[in-house]
Amino acid sequence: MRTQVGIIGAGPAGLLLSRLLALQGIDSVVLENRSREYVEARVRAGILEQNTVDVLTEAGMGDRLHREGLEHRGIHLQYPGVRHQLDFPALCGRRVWVYGQTEVVKDLVAAQLAGGPPLLFDVSDVAVEDVDTDSPRIRFTDADGVARVLECDVVAGTDGFHGPSRAVVAEGGSGQQLWERTYPYAWLGILADAPPATDELIYAWHPDGFALYSMRSPSVSRLYLQVDPSERIEDWSDDRIWEGLATRFALDGWELSTGRITEKSILPMRSFVSAPMRRGRLFLAGDAAHIVPPTGAKGLNLAVADVVLLSRALVRLLQDKETDLADAYSDTALRRVWRATHFSWWMTSMLHTSGDAFDAQLQLSQLRRVCSSEAAARELAENYTGLPY
Template identity: 70%
Template sequence: MAVVGAGPAGLLLSHLLTAAGVDCVVVEARSRAYVEARLRAGILEQPTVDLLRAAGVGERLDAQGLRHDGIHLQWPGERHRIDFPALTGRSVWVYGQTEVVKDLVAARLAAGAPLHFEVSDVAVHDVGTTSPRVSFTDAGGTARRLDADVVVGADGFHGICRPSIPAALARTWERGYPFAWLGVLAEVPPSTDELIYAWHPDGFALHSMRSPSISRLYVQVDATERIEDWPDERIWEALQTRLGLPGWTLGTGPVLEKSITGMRSFVSSPMRHGRLFLVGDAAHIVPPTGAKGLNLAVADVAVLAEALLEFFSSGSQTLLDGYEQRALDRVWRATHFSWWMTSMLHTSGDGFDARLQLAQLQQVVSSTAAATVLAENYTGLPHALVGGPR
């Protein structure tokens, strides 16, 4: 089997299959240093943590990850906590995607399994047949060919796998947002025990963290803003205003990194064409408000790994034939949740929308039923929402 892409989805899938005795080769255009350093998601759902532990790659997660049993919802003058265990019996963990990737790369190398970084000229061939293949040039300049039973595209939105599906079969759904997140990584201990999601007339703000000494913070900005127009002082001023609460102080410190990230929702179908299967960002993207991106990729992997193991052990394609529907059921649920959180917390300059957002926030913090819906989705739905292929 061939996997294109050494992000968390491709690495986890290859790890699960290799552990079960399936030969699997992973190819990645970037360097190991790059994939282990790129900042992405930082919140792991309960089902994601459970799977990583079961796969034998949860040791550092358990030692260094920060378990959070809730989040805070805030608007000017008020802050309310949503208690996840009380509502669902589940929690989430703060553990960066970079750390997950490091754990999976280390596990694959320790197993002596094929993992090629810095490859070029990657292409997939004959994916509509039962004999697909992947061609590439390795880091040493040697042209290689992988003949595989299955090819998995885990190469992200800009990868080569999704475009290899015939355009006549492809369908996409997309929603753009007129705002973006300006994020900073700051060398300062977090000023909160759990994440703060803050609605403010000036725009949304989020206080998160990466470790007991590193804070991760975001402010809503217009999608056309440039990072050069946001010196550190302006960022801290916006954060102080939007996260401010009587009796609470936001700590500040040196900004280590800062960037602006656009926001959109994107879902592509099919997620399977012949013997090519897509996972993660190759098939779908969600805005980061609901902390779903990495977790959705892991859910895809959980469903596809089960189907592939059935196929390689018995030859049955029953679960493979149901992969897309089982995956998309969860993708659309998570896409809705991410859209809902984004719509509830980001200001648009419309006074009517602002009143609706505040009414929604007040309902969530005052209604056990509404708070439970948020907690169930935030901590993670089951990886497969249906009993089998339909």
């Protein structure tokens, strides 16, 4: 088997890269070690930046997004006694959309299977070779158990945080640098068949811990509670979760709407950056190279930003035979990665309680500042809606 770009991983990064390359006449093959059902059902991010919506729309992936996605003009910041709306269009002329990562992935998979480049699910034993030459290859076992070799001009490692590609970069001679921060918090996330009791997301600071009110549709709410990372989901009954949410979102004259919980899990929170995002003909994009804590909803959007940059670099490399954009890819991508890393760390630090009384006063002071100063609010709004590419 031969292709121009071998893509490892059919998450949003790999699928979108394949689509953007196809639109430019570059062929690719996407290899995914999970099943289609698993990939399409994995509940993750829910907020798309304006940039992400623009890219998906231009790539012909905007029909259902514009029909079913919820356009939001802002978010609410809450602390005891106060719920304050930040109006993004007024602050920075941009907005965000609620459209689940599951839906983005379903749209991309459907387009790919309807005449797009090959997409192979349920592969195993993926191994990348010869990335320091101009003809790298990927060895893998296909869904029928047959050992195969994919000869490529370039390999894209879009295989998420646990995929094999990052280690291949690390084994290169140019050295790898890692930065990591694990946070002493986790998020307990639920999906519930409950109409959202809010028009826009609520990021709530509370002495018991942070809570986030998000949604997936007019009838499905997505809610999160800050919990200790050592907590076990079995110890959180539905009643205990609803009580925790009601306490943390409490506001005079407002009521939480409850419903059947259809999914619940606990997510660890970490920041992680690995550089460079390239070794020879292997390029990393998305969670394969970096992780942000979820506060601020940057993970998926950052993966899309990487892929936009990488697709341009690969078109230039493979069609024009020019290496300038490929050579600049890692440094250029990492500048945006570090901005998002800072913003996600800042949102996380402002909103999650540690039990320390001094920290709590600093957080409340910062929240009052963002809710009273246009300059402070604009800084949040610009980062949240996504800085222009």
